[in-house]
Amino acid sequence: MDIGLLTIPGMPRSLVLSHPCQRRAISRRDLEPKDVCQEQDPSDHHGERPSRRSSEWTRSGAPRREPGGSAMISGRASLIRAKPDLCVVAPAHDEEQNLPILVRELLAVMAQASVAIQILLVDDGSRDRTAEVIRQLVADHPEVQGLVLARNFGHQAAISVGLRHAKGRAIAVMDADLQDRPVDLLALYRRWQTGADVVYAVRRSRQEGMFMRAAYRVFYRMVARTANIPIPVDSGDFCVMDARFVAQLNQLPERLRYVRGLRAWLGGRQVAVPVDRDARRAGVPQYTLFKLFRLAADGLISFSYVPLQVASIIGFFVSATAFMGALTVLVWKFMGLLPSGAGTATIALSVLFLGGLQLLTIGILGEYVGRVFDEVKRRPVAVIAEVLQHENGHD
Numbered sequence: 001m002d003i004g005l006l007t008i009p010g011m012p013r014s015l016v017l018s019h020p021c022q023r024r025a026i027s028r029r030d031l032e033p034k035d036v037c038q039e040q041d042p043s044d045h046h047g048e049r050p051s052r053r054s055s056e057w058t059r060s061g062a063p064r065r066e067p068g069g070s071a072m073i074s075g076r077a078s079l080i081r082a083k084p085d086l087c088v089v090a091p092a093h094d095e096e097q098n099l100p101i102l103v104r105e106l107l108a109v110m111a112q113a114s115v116a117i118q119i120l121l122v123d124d125g126s127r128d129r130t131a132e133v134i135r136q137l138v139a140d141h142p143e144v145q146g147l148v149l150a151r152n153f154g155h156q157a158a159i160s161v162g163l164r165h166a167k168g169r170a171i172a173v174m175d176a177d178l179q180d181r182p183v184d185l186l187a188l189y190r191r192w193q194t195g196a197d198v199v200y201a202v203r204r205s206r207q208e209g210m211f212m213r214a215a216y217r218v219f220y221r222m223v224a225r226t227a228n229i230p231i232p233v234d235s236g237d238f239c240v241m242d243a244r245f246v247a248q249l250n251q252l253p254e255r256l257r258y259v260r261g262l263r264a265w266l267g268g269r270q271v272a273v274p275v276d277r278d279a280r281r282a283g284v285p286q287y288t289l290f291k292l293f294r295l296a297a298d299g300l301i302s303f304s305y306v307p308l309q310v311a312s313i314i315g316f317f318v319s320a321t322a323f324m325g326a327l328t329v330l331v332w333k334f335m336g337l338l339p340s341g342a343g344t345a346t347i348a349l350s351v352l353f354l355g356g357l358q359l360l361t362i363g364i365l366g367e368y369v370g371r372v373f374d375e376v377k378r379r380p381v382a383v384i385a386e387v388l389q390h391e392n393g394h395d
Contacts (some may be wrong), residue, residue: 052344062388084108084118084143086189086240087168091122091158092176096129102176103137103144109182115189119144121176125152129384138388146388153382155287156298159237160257161382164250172240173259177280179207180238184275188240197268198240200260202232207279215292223261223299224304231264231299232272239263255375258295258302265303301367308368313359318357322350 088106092099103119110117121144123131134146147161159173170192174180184201191199206213216234224233237260241249245268252262264270287295300307331337 018201022066029047058296084168086115086172086242087118087120087166088172088174088185089120089122089159089162089166090174090176091124091155091162092126092130092134093124093152093155093158093286094126094128094130095283096126096133098177098280099130099133099137101281102178102182103141103168105178105182105183107141107143109186113186115186117143118168119169120145120162122158123148124155124158125149126238135388138390142390144390145376146386147384148386148388150383150385155237155291156257156259156295157382159259161384163246163259166246167243169243170240170244171246173237175238177278177283177286179278181275184238184273185240185273188238188273191271191273192242195269196271197242197245197283198239198263198270199241199273200232200263200270201275203234203236203277204274205276207277208285212285212289215289219292219296223296223303227261227303228305229265229303231261231303235272236260238275254302255379255381256298256302256371257381258298261299261303272299297367301371307364311364314357315361318354 052155090102097100099121103121106117119141121134122139123134123146131148134144134148138146145165147165149158149161153161163171163173169378170189172185172188175183180201187323188199188201208216220233220235224231242261245266248266249262251258252266254262
């Protein structure tokens with residue numbers, strides 16, 4: 001089943017990107033389906049770290065297919081440099097102030113540790129100057145690449161797009177607001193080198209306000225208790241994954257993607273590393289309470305049947321209560337204990353209660369049906385408007 005990233009409809013046969021970091025023509029050949037599954041060099045293993053000179057640029061060509069598989073991406077070719085030690089995917093929405101700090105600190109930390117790094121910044125339809133900042137960072141740093149989405153598709157969609165374009169022996173996901181610290185990323189990477197498929201961060205502490213900390217606590221525990229797979233508590237998207245694991249993750253067919261749940265569903269050797277989550281360096285939080293609620297709903301509905309089961313249980317108890325109430329009224333009627341004129345308010349309240357319960361149940365069913373509807377339309381996860389690479393790069 002194909003999962004795609006589409007370019008904007010009506011794109012001409014040849015589109016020349018005018019920015020200095022994009023001076024090359026994108027021909028129709030670049031728009032052929034490309035396979036995002038990274039091929040693993042037989043000589044690669046976790047303990048080896050290639051030099052920067054060994055990181056070469058790949059040419060856009062026909063999609064590579066695993067035996068019995070199919071190309072997973074329809075749209076632009078993946079134009080990102082192949083095989084650094086670590087590729088960092090950082091989705092960004094209105095992060096113009098934080099991105100230069102993020103790039104500077106990542107490059108400093110990884111250079112000190114002799115880790116060849118690539119930074120893939122994904123602009124998720126920002127309203128500020130985030131796209132312009134990414135263009136400038138790409139022009140200034142050969143280690144930085146960029147994807148600009150056509151609009152705001154959401155945090156999980158931006159992560160998914162980045163993972164499908166990322167190339168490296170290890171691939172990391174971290175937020176662009178610097179709440180995930182670069183020094184912690186290095187610790188996750190070192191732990192990955194010991195042989196894990198996934199090394200994910202578990203938050204020991206947060207710097208948000210009391211209300212948001214309570215909301216996150218409830219969110220993680222609710223999803224963990226109701227999911228039909230074990231999803232670690234207090235673990236977000238901050239992680240380092242093996243390239244082969246990411247290739248498997250990219251092949252999962254969901255359009256509505258709850259990445260940390262899909263990561264847990266795949267299994268493998270997954271290791272937790274406790275970290276402290278910092279406050280934002282600049283700007284305002286992009287995850288509002290409403291967005292957190294939607295993320296919780298996506299996690300619940302994608303990995304749990306509990307809402308449906310709860311609706312069934314409530315329906316059973318309401319029916320049982322109504323049956324017992326009817327028997328009680330009949331007994332009172334025959335015994336002459338039923339007051340005259342009684343029952344009008346009881347009937348009205350019962351109708352309102354059952355009507356509300358029915359609407360709640362229909363709403364739960366609607367959440368599942370709506371997601372099925374979105375999946376069967378087979379639309380792409382996101383639409384890419386621009387692919388940004390350094391001027392020294394080539395197809």
